Amino acid sequence: MTTIYRKSKGLQDVPMHYCPGCSHGIVHKLIAEVMEEMDLIQQAIAICPVGCSVFAGSYFACDAIEAAHGRAPAVATAVKRTHPNQPVFTYQGDGDLASIGAAEIVHAAMRGEHFTTIFINNAIYGMTGGQMAPTTLLGQRATTAPGGRTKEQAGCPMRVAELLSTLEGLVYAERVCVVDIPHLNQAKRAIRKAFEKQMAGEGFTFVEVLAACPTNWGMDPIGANRWLMEHMAEYYPLGVVKEV
Amino acid sequence: MKREIWKGSEAIAEAAIRAGCRGFFGYPITPQNEIPEYMSVRMPAAGGVFVQAESELAAINMVYGAAACGVRAMTSSSSPGVSLKQEGISYMAGAELPGVIVNVMRGGPGLGSIQPAQGDYYQATRGGGNGDYRTVVLAPASLQEAADLMFEAFDIADQYRNPVVVLVDGLIAQMMEPIVWKEHPGRPLPEKTWAADGRRGRAHNNFVTSLFMDAPDCEAHNLALLEKYKAIEANECRWEELMLDDAELVLVAYGTPSRVAQTAVEHLRSQNIKAGVFRPITLWPFPYARLREIAAQPQVKRFMAVEMSTGQMVDDVNLAVAGQKPVAFYGRCGGVIPHVSEIEGAVLAAWKEGL
Amino acid sequence: MAIHLTFQRDLCKGCQLCISVCPKHILELDSAANRKGYRPAVCRDESACIGCASCGKICPDSIITITKD
Structure with missing residues (x-):
């Protein structure tokens, strides 16, 4: 009997707490598979955020450090610089990375820190119950924008991959999603490329994943993926944003 | 060395x-x-x-x-x-x-x-x-x-x-x-x-x-x-006691004010006022127990906390002394360092008040 | 050469992403709920499975194992 597919050894054998259809579990798995395929599980150090993925360190099989809200890039900076030969990555949501941690991610990218950031953009604060994020689309409803986000009140959503790509220290940025198998395969290739560039010491690498939050979007998982492709992928175009 | x-x-x-x-x-x-x-x-x-x-x-x-x-x-x-x-x-x-x-x-x-x-x-x-x-x-x-x-x-x-x-x-x-x-x-x-x-x-x-x-x-x-x-x-509690053996008046200070206080104590002793300095080295843990022992000594009449603030460590001095003896305070703040003569003056005033 | 799909039934949250990507349309939700209270995904015709692993790859909870004899 041969195994065609099984849970990655880059994940611990524990159930995850994410809601049905949430993209977090899929992205965790892709990172885990890349770590397993590149034989990095025993060396890698994950920096986890505050938000829904606050427990990521209990799911990844590698060592992990829980950072304060938004500070993962600062934590990762010290971890990578003191352990330059080991793979280090931050896993951050949009509230964590684009709002409270905006300074930390911009300066890590500016310095060209040799770690990888996996940015989960689901256009909402998930853990706290659906408040408006910097990435919430215009017109999209949130508990702190019940009539939908307006430009006048909250400005236009932030395209983080493009913003960071203006910085010389960033060598690779790609925006992906995991709504179906072709997109998921592309997302995994992007994560792998980011890790490869990190291990080659090229500079800061960034993968933005457009992610579904069916619970806080008020949709079923399939409908959420459809909405993601119709609305999010229109404002946040998929593909390589920068590659040096 | x-x-x-x-x-x-x-x-x-x-x-x-x-x-x-x-x-x-x-x-x-x-x-x-x-x-x-x-x-x-x-x-x-x-x-x-x-x-x-x-x-x-x-x-x-x-x-x-x-x-x-x-x-x-x-x-x-x-x-x-x-x-x-x-x-x-x-x-x-x-x-x-x-x-x-x-x-x-x-x-x-x-x-x-x-x-x-x-x-x-x-x-x-x-x-x-x-x-x-x-x-x-x-x-x-x-x-x-x-x-x-x-x-x-x-x-x-x-x-x-x-x-x-x-x-x-x-x-x-x-x-x-x-x-x-x-x-x-x-x-x-x-x-x-x-x-x-x-x-x-x-x-x-x-x-x-x-x-x-x-x-x-x-x-x-x-x-x-x-x-x-x-x-x-x-x-891990640490402190230093300067001229406390026979001290009737105990100045409590840390950092720079403790050095000013030490000089003030030397001047006061030349005027036959038996003063000494208790200097906490660990502020947490604060040396409560030792300060409480000192407060219980019969020759000790009163305490004075000296700080470069409007009075913060003095709270810990009060917690340690626990009402056994009066605790006075002298402080400068906002970046002003107290002069030796100021501390001397404050001690003399407190001393007279106590007698 | 038979292909076998194993679902960790009680860890399934019934999100149906596996059902949405199965090219052979052989996955469905069970009529009975699992221990979590979700109707878990099941395969109604394993003999039609081509072993593409799409279901396993997209499962957010990584509960699907696919083997062949």
Whole structure:
């Protein structure tokens, strides 16, 4: 009997707490598979955020450090610089990375820190119950924008991959999603490329994943993926944003 | 051993390197800029990591990161910057990470002044961040002591897995004094088996976190921290007693004011007033028990706390003395250093009032 | 050469992403709930499975194992 597919050894054998259809579990798995395929599980150090993925360190099989809200890039900076030969990555949501941690991610990218950031953009604060994020689309409803986000009140959503790509220290940025198998395969290739560039010491690498939050979007998982492709992928175009 | 003239900030930085610190993360703020400036050259030469962070917030979180993967790390700042670091200090206490934070205190609140002050006593000893936690607070009064205590700071941090604050006023950092670089054999320290520095064959993953979702788990964590703090209180209390054997009036002061107070006491003794100085070296744990013993001595008539603040440590003096004897206070603040004659005058006034 | 799909039934949250990507349309939700209270995904015709692993790859909870004899 041969195994065609099984849970990655880059994940611990524990159930995850994410809601049905949430993209977090899929992205965790892709990172885990890349770590397993590149034989990095025993060396890698994950920096986890505050938000829904606050427990990521209990799911990844590698060592992990829980950072304060938004500070993962600062934590990762010290971890990578003191352990330059080991793979280090931050896993951050949009509230964590684009709002409270905006300074930390911009300066890590500016310095060209040799770690990888996996940015989960689901256009909402998930853990706290659906408040408006910097990435919430215009017109999209949130508990702190019940009539939908307006430009006048909250400005236009932030395209983080493009913003960071203006910085010389960033060598690779790609925006992906995991709504179906072709997109998921592309997302995994992007994560792998980011890790490869990190291990080659090229500079800061960034993968933005457009992610579904069916619970806080008020949709079923399939409908959420459809909405993601119709609305999010229109404002946040998929593909390589920068590659040096 | 050779005596060398050092500037306070640079002596603190050099002592940290000699104590094995291999990560320095800071942000410019007066009056402590010589520490990151010195570190920017010396730390890479020692094989360590220096990063000028984008903010004090980022700097303390870099200390958190380096500590979490087992590296001796520190940051330094001055009062307003240390306020920004409180988030990270709370997280370090919660995740039980060792690290050293040097606060070169200046006048406050807000931007305040850039001259020496002691207005951050409450923040340092009570914990300026959220939650039930304590930081060990070491308060040197000379450059020799500052250099020596940096070694102790890293050892205490590692032994108890807890952040340690080295609290000095701006004068200690800015003045020059002779120091001798002593051998510090250090204490036996536990291995950092908890560090998240890559599994490398370890059977399980290490996850450094301060999150406990279930209240009973979080309570158990708090109670375990409390046991640790009790051990620190039992083992790490330090103080110095100057001319206290026959003292009727006890001045209590730390840092720069303790030196001014010492000179004032010498003057007072020449006027046949039996005064002495009790100098806490650890502000937390505060030497309550010893001060209470002193208060119980029959010849001791009264106490006077002398601070470069409007009166913060005096609360701890009152807690220690517990009403056994009167406790007076004299302070200057906002960056003003009390003159010897002022302290003398305050003591004489209090003395007359007592007689 | 038979292909076998194993679902960790009680860890399934019934999100149906596996059903949405199965090219053979052989996955469906069970009529009975699992221990979590979700109707878990099941394969109604394993003999039609081509072993593409799409279901396993997209499962957010990594509960699907695919083997062949």
